[in-house]
Amino acid sequence: MVEYRASQTAVLVAQGRAAAHERLAPGRFTDPTARALLRDDELTTVDLVRRDQPPADWTGRVTYEMVRRCAEMMVPRTVAIDAAMRERRTPQVVILGAGLDGRAWRMPELAAADVYEVDQPASQQDKRERSGILDGKPPVFVPVDFGQDRLGDALAAAGHHAAATTTWVWEGVVPYLTPEQVDTTVRAVAALSPPGSRLIISYQARSARARVGRLVAHSMARVTGHVSPWAAEPWRSAWTPAGLAGLLERHGFTVLRDDNLLDLAAGLLAATPRTVSFRSGRIAVADI
Numbered sequence: 001m002v003e004y005r006a007s008q009t010a011v012l013v014a015q016g017r018a019a020a021h022e023r024l025a026p027g028r029f030t031d032p033t034a035r036a037l038l039r040d041d042e043l044t045t046v047d048l049v050r051r052d053q054p055p056a057d058w059t060g061r062v063t064y065e066m067v068r069r070c071a072e073m074m075v076p077r078t079v080a081i082d083a084a085m086r087e088r089r090t091p092q093v094v095i096l097g098a099g100l101d102g103r104a105w106r107m108p109e110l111a112a113a114d115v116y117e118v119d120q121p122a123s124q125q126d127k128r129e130r131s132g133i134l135d136g137k138p139p140v141f142v143p144v145d146f147g148q149d150r151l152g153d154a155l156a157a158a159g160h161h162a163a164a165t166t167t168w169v170w171e172g173v174v175p176y177l178t179p180e181q182v183d184t185t186v187r188a189v190a191a192l193s194p195p196g197s198r199l200i201i202s203y204q205a206r207s208a209r210a211r212v213g214r215l216v217a218h219s220m221a222r223v224t225g226h227v228s229p230w231a232a233e234p235w236r237s238a239w240t241p242a243g244l245a246g247l248l249e250r251h252g253f254t255v256l257r258d259d260n261l262l263d264l265a266a267g268l269l270a271a272t273p274r275t276v277s278f279r280s281g282r283i284a285v286a287d288i
Ligand SMILES: C[S@@+](CC[C@H](N)C(=O)[O-])C[C@H]1O[C@@H](n2cnc3c(N)ncnc32)[C@H](O)[C@@H]1O
Pocket: 001, 007, 009, 010, 013, 014, 096, 097, 098, 099, 100, 101, 118, 119, 120, 123, 144, 145, 146, 147, 170, 171, 172, 173, 176, 177
C-alpha cells in the first residue's frame, strides 16, 4: 500500500458493482452508488462491459476482463454481506477499509444507525471528494491505517460507543494486510464489541492455483503496458477457514458460517463461473 495514493483496488471493485448494477442478478443485486462514485475515465470500461463490447486492443481487453470478472464476483459478495447485516441490526455499523463502498447511502436499513467508515487516509480523502454528490446521511469518516494506527482510539475520538453493539463489515481488505495486522485488528474489534455484535469478513482462502492466476494476471498487465490495480497493493495474507475461525475464536467470536463465493452465487448468476477466485473467495460471519 503506497501511503499517499488512494486505493486502486477500491476503484476496481466499484467498477465491478457499477457494471453489475441491475444487469447481473436483476432484482437481487443493485448498487446505484457505485456509478456515482466513479469518475468519467473509470466509467469507460464499465460501460463497455455493460454493453458486452470487448475492445479490440490488448490493453483495453485486459482492463475489460478485470472489470467483467469483478462484476460477477461483486454480486454474491455484496448480496451475502448485505443479508448478514440485515439479519442482526445494531445501532452502530463500522465499515473497515470502506474504499468506495456505498452502503452507508445505499441501504435504507442503515438510515437509523450510526455508520462509521474506516480507511487508509489517502483512500478516505478520495472517497470524501467523490461522495459529495450522493444523497443521504454520510458516514462518519475515520482515517486509520491498520498497520500503524490504533483503531479503538480513532473510533472513540470519532464518537463510536464501545458499550453499544456494532456490526463490523470488513470486505475485500484482509488480503492486503499481514497476518499480524489482521490479528491486531480483530483484537481491537473484539474489544469494542459487546455481546450482540457481529463481524462480517471477506477473505481469500489459501490456494496455489489462485497464486498462479495472480502471477499470470500480473504478467499480462506488464506485457500489455497496463497498470495493474494490485501494483501498489499486493496480497499479504490468505487463510484457511480453520485458521481464520481459530483467530476469531481466540478473540471471543463464534463463527456462524463461512462460505465460498461459488456456493453464495448459486441461484444469483445465470451461469456461475467455476473459477479459482470464486472457489477461494470466502465470507465468514461471526458473532460475539
Ligand atoms: C479492494 S478495496 C475494498 C474496498 C471496499 N471494502 C469494497 O469492498 O468496496 C481495499 C480497501 O482496503 C483499504 N486498505 C488496504 N490496506 C489498508 C490499511 N493498511 N489500512 C486501512 N485500510 C487499508 C484500501 O484503502 C481500500 O479501501
